[in-house]
Amino acid sequence: MSEEWTIVDSGTYSEATQQALERVLLDRVETGEIGPTLRVWYRESPAVALGRFQAYADEVAVEYVEREGIDVVRRITGGGAMFVQPGAVVTYSLYLPADLVSDDIRGSYADLDGWAIEALQELSVDAYHEPLNDIAHAEGKIGGSAQRRTDGAVLHHTTMSYDLDIAEMLRVLRIGEEKVSDKAIASAEKRVARIADHVDVSRSVVIDALKRRVRKREGATERSLTDDELANARGLVEEQFDTDEWNRQLRRD
């Protein structure tokens, strides 16, 4: 079994393919086909990544997302709904053999968020871990993480706001629904801290800082996804991640 770290920092995919890749790469770490891996995400279109246990109709403004054609895709991880736009967030995943991750779940969130927090601090953004699974700044939440544990492997993925359109987020997610007055919107906006509001660097500089942390600690080499990994993910998109049966389960009618 390979203990060599690799970094995958290429490939732009639909939200369904992205979420399918989580299943594929976690399973391949579990079987030992691949070693510890960091993957950086590039998206095709705005989307909502729904938590595994959330009810579709509780989280998204159904009429709006249907009218705007915004993909809503359920993750294999628990946690909350995230609105994402291409180029406006930084999402990365760590797929790790279980023996590299603390059994203590709370502690492991702090450990694995640590990569991103150190990267942000290196760029002089005062980010810190806020239990259980948030990356925070004095002005609000920068991002959140979620984990899925199998017998032999752990997936830890994190999405951070770079310059997300918060007004659009409030139209897409139902957290924005009761916020009718400007004052209320202002208070909701305060809960999101965006990296670009705190440091004048491009998104790729943030990603490079994250990759640098991993390279420095683990000596990782870069690779692309294999044709087989992508074919596997595309199969799962058809079977699961692009189906209403998966994405809209727990729907409240």
Place this chain on the structure above:
Amino acid sequence: MTPRVSKKVPDGKLVRVEIDVEARIEDVTITGDFFVEPPEARSELEAAIEGHNANADHQTILSALETVDATLIGFSIDDLADLTMEALDE
């Protein structure tokens, strides 16, 4: 009746419990932004609450939930028993 109640667990996550109840608890749906490992255990937690009498007490529900082998993160089976009681009171 299908009462639906929710709770933001202090230092934890949001949990919603919806029950379909007649003389007995027919159907239960547990949703929220919590974590459960393994994920399939969420349905087992629902099944543990289902079938009990509409006037079941907290301890009965809690004991049933205790039989489910799951790791709950961001909430507890106590929270689920509390929410079930609250839903039954509606």
